[in-house]
Amino acid sequence: MRNISDVIEGYLRQVIELSERDHIEIKRSEVAEKFQCVPSQINYVINTRFTVDRGYLVESKRGGGGYIRIKRIRLHQKSDVIAEVIERLEHGATQVMAEDIVFRLLDEEIISKREAKLILSAVDRGTLLLPIPTRDEVRARILIAMLFTIKYQTNT
């Protein structure tokens, strides 16, 4: 039996998927009601699953007529996605950040599944086996190096 957070995540993803626009607007209390949970659970789902690293942007408004708006950031220029991602890595990368980024690149079809696995295995904490904060710094450098390789790749 799955947990409710994953169910809500799946629901929101689907709503975004089926939407004509590039963003959706939800009412926190309604979604909470639909899934029989407290409203702050929706914040939890959004904070843990709809992050910038995963390619989402969230805005909201309180008070009467309030809403939570979730946008999918789909950049069609691959190099833009990579450049953006590299910028986020400048100050070190935790394993979770790395995973989010790699899954996003996979999702955007910039890398293949096999390449994703390759990258993730390279930057896994069990592979690097270095003390923090060196580990996060090395991880960031490896990711940046690999992303550069992908970005400036010749088609041969």
Next chain:
Amino acid sequence: MRNISDVIEGYLRQVIELSERDHIEIKRSEVAEKFQCVPSQINYVINTRFTVDRGYLVESKRGGGGYIRIKRIRLHQKSDVIAEVIERLEHGATQVMAEDIVFRLLDEEIISKREAKLILSAVDRGTLLLPIPTRDEVRARILIAMLFTIKYQTNT
């Protein structure tokens, strides 16, 4: 009467066998309950019996809705070459060694040109930026991790 670890191993094997999918998900506490043992016994069984060498890959998640997922993996056709190469890496890898190995894998058509570049960029001394001998050790671990990924591909 066999020991409980063997019994649990047999049970899990059977569950995998009967499963439609190539992986199963279990709840550690439920299996422990079923066999009247402490939960960490399940970890013991998994660590000693469902290893990569025996063709399994294990993932898990903690917290509410947590699980342990056991996957079967399929050997890459060229796994012998990879195994041989990994052996050479056991005691650290200089950049030159890494390059030799990657070129050989490319030559044997085990990896693509793009993958070769990806790997080389990850283990470049300018990327790792660590002092010797740590650098050669980390480089070896990264290479081994990536080669393992190539060697063992899951069926999905």
Next chain:
DNA sequence: ATACTTAAGTCAAATATAGTCAAAGTCAGC
């Protein structure tokens, strides 16, 4: 302006899982 109403946000405690590690137990072979 001020007070009231309606939302969403924050944060920490409670809960639910799984992981690690080392001590203690078991058993086969010498």
Next chain:
DNA sequence: GCTGACTTTGACTATATTTGACTTAAGTAT
């Protein structure tokens, strides 16, 4: 009986989720 490999056990740790009390912001009525 002794030794070593393997197994069993449980205390402690790590991580993810759920819940609710309290806070903050925006709109509305007086």
